[in-house]
Amino acid sequence: MIMRSYRCGSLWLALLAFAVFSISSQWRSDTSRLAPSEFGRDGRVVIAAPVLLLLFGGDRFLAANLETIRLASTGVDWGQTDTGYLVRAQQVVAELNPCHEDNYYLANGLLTWAGADREGSEVLRRASSCRFWDELPPFFYGFNKFFFERDVEAAAVYLEEAASRATFNAASFRKFAIMLKAEQIEDERLALEFLQDEHSRASDLQLKAMLAKRVQRLEGLVMLREAQRRFEAREGKSLATPEQLLDSGLLESFPEDPLRLGYEFVDGRFLLTKLKVAGVEGP
Incomplete structure (x- = not known):
């Protein structure tokens, strides 16, 4: 009985994977009929979060994991980052699972330093709210608010938040926040x-x-x-x-x-x- 359930589960998973592949392939074949702005420079498709949720049987964590793997392996080609594609893909992952660790790391590394600092910061903002135990999202977000947007007030708030969560880095984060306030x-x-x-x-x-x-x-x-x-x-x-x-x-x-x-x-x-x-x- 257990073996039969296991085989049925494997069969459904295989069928689901085939359905995802088929839909993605069909969607990719129709890219010429859609606006260029909906795709990256290579016509890479980004499936909307509700569609991914449906395809993966309502498991938003699985959908976010697989989409992150896909964007990590296809977002950089021969050393060139397809920023437009990554912006859309990482926003979808953040919508599915704002707590995703790899997603916020990639967003900070590949988006904020590639001319998409506001979009990368939005992923960090969501991660900061969701990952209430993690000091890095509020630190990265506060850093970006100061250096890219010159929003000292918001930067200081998030740096203080990072300090309140931190262990070894608390003093450095709090010092940074204090200095920003002093400069005002x-x-x-x-x-x-x-x-x-x-x-x-x-x-x-x-x-x-x-x-x-x-x-x-x-x-x-x-x-x-x-x-x-x-x-x-x-x-x-x-x-x-x-x-x-x-x-x-x-x-x-x-x-x-x-x-x-x-x-x-x-x-x-x-x-x-x-x-x-x-x-x-x-x-």
Whole structure:
């Protein structure tokens, strides 16, 4: 009896696989009658989530698994990524199973860095909501919101969420979120007070050490801007070069940045030098 049930199950699975293959083949043969925008550059078909759900007997997890395997093996051809195809395919997988781990990894790696950052981020947003135990989806999503969309508020929220889920990376995620908030404060003295307060309240020793360096770096910026204000008030003219602060005796030496990024003097204003990320930051 058990063997008979097993054979029936195998037969139905084989018939189901044949039906999927037949429908996909028929659909692919009719691509010339459909709009080009519905396909990738090679006419790759992406079957809608409800159809996949029907074909796989209502098992959305199985449908998502097989579709992820298909897009992983066909989305990149000779080193070239078919971004349009991957966008549609990975959105379908996210609709079937937003918790799918491979799908959000692929979305972050193949979409966000191939000109489809918003689409890749949407897959990450769904994964972040579904995988409530996983620190990586909110971290990736927060990172993308900041670097691609410059949405600091949303980025900080998701980075804090990643920190609350994390174990070893909690301090790094929280430090990143704190720094984004601090950059939104125009007055450098208020920003310094904000960082000092975060530093004093931090209980994680690793986070405390990281914030201490940021506090020291911001203290250097405050020192430079205070010296500039005193120079301009005393001399009655704008500061032309940073060296004038040394020549005037207002500074004995320039402050050292513990992060070794340094400071910039741009358009008559001292700024923190920012790290340039190739392909993301401007020239």
